[in-house]
Amino acid sequence: MNASGGTPVTVLSGALGAGKTTTLDHLLTNADRRLAVLVNDMGEVNIDAELVANRTGNVTELSNGCICCDLRDDLEVEVSRLAREREFDHLVVESSGISEPAPVASLFTTGAASAPYDLDTLVTVVDVSTFRGTVEGGETVETDAVARDRPGRVEREGETRPLGELLVAQVETADVVLLNKCDLVGDDEVDAVEDLIRSLNPRANLVRSEHGRVEPAELLDSGRFDLDTVSETDAWKHAVAHAEGEFDGEGGHDHHDPATEYGVESFVVRARRPLDPGAFADFLRDFPEGVIRSKGIVWLAGEDEHSYHVEQAGPSRRVEVHGRWIAGLEESRQEMQRRMHPDLDWDEEHGDRRVELVFIGKGMDEAEIRERVESMLVDPDAVVTAHPFPTEADETFVA
Structure with a gap:
């Protein structure tokens, strides 16, 4: 005991x-x-x-x-x-x-x-x-x-x-x-x-x-x-930090470079503009080669209140409603949430709305993946004609 x-x-x-x-x-x-x-x-x-x-x-x-x-x-x-x-x-x-x-x-x-x-x-x-x-x-x-x-x-x-x-x-x-x-x-x-x-x-x-x-x-x-290991928020922070080479915890790995020896590498794609939902669905269906694992949070055009969580492992790609953007709350609740989360990545124009995707894989074409993601970005007020993703928390989009 x-x-x-x-x-x-x-x-x-x-x-x-x-x-x-x-x-x-x-x-x-x-x-x-x-x-x-x-x-x-x-x-x-x-x-x-x-x-x-x-x-x-x-x-x-x-x-x-x-x-x-x-x-x-x-x-x-x-x-x-x-x-x-x-x-x-x-x-x-x-x-x-x-x-x-x-x-x-x-x-x-x-x-x-x-x-x-x-x-x-x-x-x-x-x-x-x-x-x-x-x-x-x-x-x-x-x-x-x-x-x-x-x-x-x-x-x-x-x-x-x-x-x-x-x-x-x-x-x-x-x-x-x-x-x-x-x-x-x-x-x-x-x-x-x-x-x-x-x-x-x-x-x-x-x-x-x-x-x-x-x-x-x-x-x-x-x-x-x-407890952080089973907390989706904290696990996500560690995934981002590791992909950017900032992780220096107990599990650090410094005896050789895995990207050099075995081709395992990772990177993060960030943006402060929303993704076109139809184009993003096509991206998930025609996923880049070499990506073994990806995960992230995305801002979809036409969805200024709800954030979406993206999960991919091997051939499976899934998207679910993640929660509410703090920027979509009324001002008093925004202030309270920002006080509770002092490390929140906040933009004066868009608040916490963002695209943040980690890609882990072998033989990935990072430049091509970045270019594909950037090509799906649209203006926040863009008119959306196709939206195949769920709007309720108990539904999942599976590519």
Whole structure:
């Protein structure tokens, strides 16, 4: 138990087959404390739970669903029950291969389990032999999709998603990334995967392993969890800073230049004019080659009140309503918000309205991408004839 009194929690995420259960088995064998284990599996039969049950009797199964969405209530019930029993020193949650860490983390930071527990480490296990191919490829994962009537729009939750997009989300949220199966590839490939992951998440601690063998102290009571890692606003700031070469945190990477050795590079495109919505939709459909990951916030012509959030990972491009521009609020609320956010990037003419896009990739043509984005910029009062993007928070545009 940590100094604040709550039981520490490690959340173990990663794609199917990355080695989460093997890593968990290693922890159960080598940890110097009593572990409680909660294992989530999408299937009706929780094979992972059966495997680790041989190591410890304190195993809880959550099967036939995902704990970040449809089994969330069950997760709350089980962690509360475990907290009452207090027969362990550390809780390890192994999520399913299609779970995102952030919703699970929120249960232990602001949800029902925030009092008896303290989130200690978010771990993502990566299979270095398949990671780059998956992120850049088109393999998808299925959930219970409910499509909208209009083409290109789907429900925010419950949809078919590219597996690469999910892997990127798991990596970007992690405090520790376990580069597993290093024995299956050469050092050059491990280095290339490591540099790509550092570009996606410069703050994470990267640990190389074979067969899930890792020092328990790297994953248990590491104290690495930072709420900023699951805060979209802070994560975005770090992505921008890293793309501009300003990041100098603990996860800094200075032993060689990834752009020189492996071609992984990043840059930011900024503008204080809105994008033509129709042209931007065409840009997303005909996306530049070499871009592995991009994200950002955009100002669309004709939408002076709402900002839009752009997410791309591999072949998937998504746009959602992000929130309200502070510049679109009444003057008294603007002043209050500006006092609350003294570091806000504010323009005297346009306020916080802006285009800000980060591009991360390999073999990108930066000049061409900048030129394409700049060609879509229009005057703030331009007449918009096509607007394919959502206007409600529960809709998503998918290119």
